[in-house]
Amino acid sequence: xxxxxxxxxxxxxxxxxxxxxxxxxxxxxxxxxxxxxxxxxxxxxxxxxxxxxxxxxxxxxxxxxxxxxxxxxxxxxxxxxxxxxxxxxxxxxxxxxxxxxxxxxxxxxxxxxxxxxxxxxxxxxxxxxxxxxxxxxxxxxxxxxxxxxxxxxxxxxxxxxxxxxxxxxxxxxxxxxxxxxxxxxxxxxxxxxxxxxxxxxxxxxxxxxxxxxxxxxxxxxxxxxxxxxxxxxxxxxxxxxxxxxxxxxxxxxxxxxxxxxxxxxxxxxxxxxxxxxxxxxxxxxxxxxxxxxxxxxxxxxxxxxxxxxxxxxxxxxxxxxxxxxxxxxxxxxxxxxxxxxxxxxxxxxxxxxxxxxxxxxxxxxxxxxxxxxxxxxxxxxxxxxxxxxxxxxxxxxxxxxxxxxxxxxxxxxxxxxxxxxxxxxxxxxxxxxxxxxxxxxxxxxxxxxxxxxxxxxxxxxxxxxxxxxxxxxxxxxxxxxxxxxxxxxxxxxxxxxxxxxxxxxxxxxxxxxxxxxxxxxxxxxx
Amino acid sequence: xxxxxxxxxxxxxxxxxxxxxxxxxxxxxxxxxxxxxxxxxxxxxxxxxxxxxxxxxxxxxxxxxxxxxxxxxxxxxxxxxxxxxxxxxxxxxxxxxxxxxxxxxxxxxxxxxxxxxxxxxxxxxxxxxxxxxxxxxxxxxxxxx
Numbered sequence: 001x002x003x004x005x006x007x008x009x010x011x012x013x014x015x016x017x018x019x020x021x022x023x024x025x026x027x028x029x030x031x032x033x034x035x036x037x038x039x040x041x042x043x044x045x046x047x048x049x050x051x052x053x054x055x056x057x058x059x060x061x062x063x064x065x066x067x068x069x070x071x072x073x074x075x076x077x078x079x080x081x082x083x084x085x086x087x088x089x090x091x092x093x094x095x096x097x098x099x100x101x102x103x104x105x106x107x108x109x110x111x112x113x114x115x116x117x118x119x120x121x122x123x124x125x126x127x128x129x130x131x132x133x134x135x136x137x138x139x140x141x142x143x144x145x146x147x148x149x150x151x152x153x154x155x156x157x158x159x160x161x162x163x164x165x166x167x168x169x170x171x172x173x174x175x176x177x178x179x180x181x182x183x184x185x186x187x188x189x190x191x192x193x194x195x196x197x198x199x200x201x202x203x204x205x206x207x208x209x210x211x212x213x214x215x216x217x218x219x220x221x222x223x224x225x226x227x228x229x230x231x232x233x234x235x236x237x238x239x240x241x242x243x244x245x246x247x248x249x250x251x252x253x254x255x256x257x258x259x260x261x262x263x264x265x266x267x268x269x270x271x272x273x274x275x276x277x278x279x280x281x282x283x284x285x286x287x288x289x290x291x292x293x294x295x296x297x298x299x300x301x302x303x304x305x306x307x308x309x310x311x312x313x314x315x316x317x318x319x320x321x322x323x324x325x326x327x328x329x330x331x332x333x334x335x336x337x338x339x340x341x342x343x344x345x346x347x348x349x350x351x352x353x354x355x356x357x358x359x360x361x362x363x364x365x366x367x368x369x370x371x372x373x374x375x376x377x378x379x380x381x382x383x384x385x386x387x388x389x390x391x392x393x394x395x396x397x398x399x400x401x402x403x404x405x406x407x408x409x410x411x412x413x414x415x416x417x418x419x420x421x422x423x424x425x426x427x428x429x430x431x432x433x434x435x436x437x438x439x440x441x442x443x444x445x446x447x448x449x450x451x452x453x454x455x456x457x458x459x460x461x462x463x464x465x466x467x468x469x470x471x472x473x474x475x476x477x478x479x480x481x482x483x484x485x486x487x488x489x490x491x492x493x494x495x496x497x498x499x500x501x502x503x504x505x506x507x508x509x510x511x512x513x514x515x516x517x518x519x520x521x522x523x524x525x526x
Numbered sequence: 527x528x529x530x531x532x533x534x535x536x537x538x539x540x541x542x543x544x545x546x547x548x549x550x551x552x553x554x555x556x557x558x559x560x561x562x563x564x565x566x567x568x569x570x571x572x573x574x575x576x577x578x579x580x581x582x583x584x585x586x587x588x589x590x591x592x593x594x595x596x597x598x599x600x601x602x603x604x605x606x607x608x609x610x611x612x613x614x615x616x617x618x619x620x621x622x623x624x625x626x627x628x629x630x631x632x633x634x635x636x637x638x639x640x641x642x643x644x645x646x647x648x649x650x651x652x653x654x655x656x657x658x659x660x661x662x663x664x665x666x667x668x669x670x671x
Binding site: 010013014017021024025027028029031032033034036408409410412425426447449451469470487488489490491493 | 642647650
């Protein structure tokens, strides 16, 4: 009898525990985002256009104002402008030369490019060439401000901002020349605003453009050219009831309080997907082979791209290049994840797609409208082209045994100025503190560890991915990269050689909201 | 509790069988390893890369222990005629498999709450196995039938 009762009680306790455990798991399954997503989505207040109804714009290529034996000189004006992004609405943008994306610069490996920027915006700016192997003086350090006309010192140190002074900052009035030796592999770089504390809203308002580097190794390959090579800058945005860009800045003048409203601390996601500044555009193609130069210029949104025909067939995405140029051999993907600031060089073959049908570039990480990116309308026969099986032979190879230093670096949430922020090794960004000192020419292994999604970017150098967690790199980690996407709880080992130039550089999370809210650190090359 | 203690004090043949001791040993190792796992995870997420290797090693060891515990629980079922340790151990083993794959896949929405649930299950099983003797009871069991 005694045993009977105790067993029943035991079963009762067991059932209770089981129910609590199952309830907890069910709650987690229902509430947690699967797949995980770092950031919160704004909801647009204007009617959104039908997908695949707007033609894909191609950013115009900027002509140099002077070309000499020493290089090319370009001029750009940073200005406010109005543009029609949502059909029938006029949206105020901050732009390079009046367009979003800004004009594209085409350059050659080793040929010096000078870009003179004039700031006609209401706030200071800084231009950084992402992925550029650039001397520190032109790398766009976040405090190397270009002040607008009539800007007073008192206004620049707003009440709620960092109020940090940086004795090393080189501040100029209205204009600044940036010099780029471009002594680097052929690839697609991008330039964008990098002002301390306000990078995210500045990019959101339109301060981003593409910059190509070409070289003989690339030219020697038989790759699609001309109108068969498409730059695709993917970026999400949201629009308010007036058709203006919505963004939850604490200080919309972008001069005082830094950061965004609390719910968006993890990142700002838009519900409109723009490609080259157009919402869910459509591009007419033939049945030939296309080269897609893709950049994720979103502040926080990750995508997982796939190309799907109308019959639901997936076309392979053949990766031929990474952030820092061509791979040694192509890698075929069914789906390709792309984090903020990452670039992929892809070949897409429309060879067996029937003329008159569409191929959708979809985002597997999106839901509803954000599950679409753009579409290709196959409208005529083209000529087929083989995909080269061997690509570049100039990829640097570094071995773990050559590393002078191995560093563990943690990217995680924390407190900053009494609010939620984002920290690297427990500290928010401070221009006056050197976080990592590396010797010029040294090979180093960095082990990066993340709590949530953190796309980690190193200035100056490209790196190879040695490992993800305790395992092998993923297929899309191939080649030379400058940004690596860490997923929640994930870590990665990267290896690089710090060569090029001495000086003060940065590494940071390229979730632009995280970057503004502390997740940036100094890298001093000595 | 009183009833449980009456049961425990049943005079003859109350010495825990060898299979029972093996099961208790497995459950004890499971408990130690189980509590070490979140520690390793915390070390890892605080920025020490080696914490991940320890977390993976811990997961491998716990997988082996959980299988050993199921084996010992089978022996206890036969020798001691007690079935619940088997079902509890089996549930923990299967939960552990799910936990392993959730961890490898980075499915933190599952990995975190399941980890907490497993620790609770491991703790309760450990306590239940040590609270009462597990005596060999082959013949009595036959006549019971």
